[in-house]
Amino acid sequence: MNHLTLDVLVGLREPGTEPGQAAARQHLDSCTHCQAELERLHQRVARLKSLPTLRPARDRWPETRARFQAERRRRRTRLAGFTGLAAAASVAAFLAVGNVPRPVEMTGDQLSQVMERSQVLESALNEYNPEGRVIDGRTARIAGEIEDRIARLDRELEMTELLRQQATDQDLLKLWRERVGLLDALVDVHVTRASNAGL
Amino acid sequence: MTRTLLMDSSLLANAETVVSRARTGDTEALGELFRAFEVPVYNLARRICRTTEDAEDVLQETFFEVCRSINRYREEGSLWGWIRTIAASKALMRLRRNKYRDADELHDEVVGNRKEDTHLRMDLEAALERLSETSRAVVWLHDVEGYTHEEIANMMGKTPSFSKSQLSRAHARLRTWLGEEMIP
Numbered sequence A: 001m002n003h004l005t006l007d008v009l010v011g012l013r014e015p016g017t018e019p020g021q022a023a024a025r026q027h028l029d030s031c032t033h034c035q036a037e038l039e040r041l042h043q044r045v046a047r048l049k050s051l052p053t054l055r056p057a058r059d060r061w062p063e064t065r066a067r068f069q070a071e072r073r074r075r076r077t078r079l080a081g082f083t084g085l086a087a088a089a090s091v092a093a094f095l096a097v098g099n100v101p102r103p104v105e106m107t108g109d110q111l112s113q114v115m116e117r118s119q120v121l122e123s124a125l126n127e128y129n130p131e132g133r134v135i136d137g138r139t140a141r142i143a144g145e146i147e148d149r150i151a152r153l154d155r156e157l158e159m160t161e162l163l164r165q166q167a168t169d170q171d172l173l174k175l176w177r178e179r180v181g182l183l184d185a186l187v188d189v190h191v192t193r194a195s196n197a198g199l
Numbered sequence B: 001m002t003r004t005l006l007m008d009s010s011l012l013a014n015a016e017t018v019v020s021r022a023r024t025g026d027t028e029a030l031g032e033l034f035r036a037f038e039v040p041v042y043n044l045a046r047r048i049c050r051t052t053e054d055a056e057d058v059l060q061e062t063f064f065e066v067c068r069s070i071n072r073y074r075e076e077g078s079l080w081g082w083i084r085t086i087a088a089s090k091a092l093m094r095l096r097r098n099k100y101r102d103a104d105e106l107h108d109e110v111v112g113n114r115k116e117d118t119h120l121r122m123d124l125e126a127a128l129e130r131l132s133e134t135s136r137a138v139v140w141l142h143d144v145e146g147y148t149h150e151e152i153a154n155m156m157g158k159t160p161s162f163s164k165s166q167l168s169r170a171h172a173r174l175r176t177w178l179g180e181e182m183i184p
């Protein structure tokens, strides 16, 4: 009697029928040898499933978080560059039309200035590269919180940019000012910590 | 699917709230996701990869990806199912990158043939460790994690019949190395 090969037995565990499986099942029903072999297979799988759970020896979250935050900052710098240009273009468009009400132009100028300030701070932070430095837990927590608030603000800015028709430059100016405030705070956190630690 | 949904609630009771916070870029919430799933992710990675260093790197790469693309996670599926597929793909990518396979399979053949002559019985951990990278990945993903051959083939960039033959091959070797009786 030809017993079932391991190939066939392994395949028999799958739901559904492939060609030849009906005959294999028929053989299995009447063959204690093959039934025992299939049972061994089931037991092996059960043993695999009950192997102990392996745990990481060290905490990889701080590194993962720092990498994510660094990437988010780079993305933000690009966004700031892009929206900065977009804002400059919109101001230019206003000016080209000619009959620009003075307050709008003022806001446009202010907006460009705030965006520029934001970019200066971003570059300073990128240059400082906080992810590449060892920072204490408290600084990391405060910096992380500020990073999160900036990220939330950026989502709001993106939305406002998308709905530009409905949004006034005043709305944008308010958001960008808030952003500069947060970036200032972030620079402060890193610089203050560095000077306290005598770095 | 049901099993992975159960995993969600057992690993992270308030998954929905944490996910919606994580979507706003809240790193504390992302940290909670990491804490909830780091052990199963690491375990999967460690069972597939050769070294603890590789598994730790896969753990980091998986959660880096989770942080970046949590907005793409669709809630109709289970959170663990989503994270697990990222982890499995990263682990398989690592295998490909390390190009373990070719040298490894050769090693597997040599060691396999030699061991078959001896009466040494290995324990399951050692036998699993001794399988080729690919066979081990397939047996783990199929028999333990419950992926289908089609899903494994997709993740590996191979055909389902490749996955099937790797699985049979893994079982044939495990059976021998575990010293299970041969059937005439």
Ligand SMILES: [Zn+2]
Residues within 6 Å of the ligand: A002, A003, A004, A027, A031, A032, A033, A034, A035
């Ligand atoms: Zn039989």
